[in-house]
Amino acid sequence: MNGSTLQKTAADCAEELPGAHLEHPFGPDWEVFKVRGKVFMLMTEVPGRPVVILKAQPGEALALRDQNRHITPGYHMNKKHWITLEGGDGIDTSLVRELVTESYRLVVANLPGAERPVDPDTYAGGTRASR
Template structure:
């Protein structure tokens, strides 16, 4: 998957998520996806390389960084709770969609129950593949 496909896949997935909205609070070079005002995904180019920045469970984030050389700590974000995804070997559409959905679910889980557009414990879990 090349960089433009990475951004397109991530954006397509994010736009399918209930309540997701695209904003540009940091200017035109940053696409920021939020649910109920809370960020779950950012997309930009880091010196010419398209990247997707996502929220991740700290234990899961560590395991992902160990498994994939194209996943690193969150760029300009809390390094414990965010990951940066680049295109490269092992990064396919299924992984991108899974990581975007996981990030969304983590953010939704921290919203007050009345504001949640979906149940974060069940949403999107029927299609998850084993890693």
């Protein structure tokens, strides 16, 4: 998957998630997707390369980075809790959708119960498998 397809796939997935919306708080070069005011995905270009930045469980983030050279620590984010995806071998539609949905679920899980648009423990959102 190339970088522009990566970003389109990630944006399409994010727009389908309940309560998610797009903002541009850092200017037109950054697309920031939030749920109930909390960031779960950012998209920009890092010297000319389109990237998607997502929240991840620390252990999963480490495993993903070890398994795929196109997944690196979160650009301008906490390196333990965020990952950056670039287009390339091993980055496919199902993986992107799974990682976007997981990022969303992690953020929703930290919201007060009354503000959660979905139950993060049961929401699968079209991913390959519910965790």
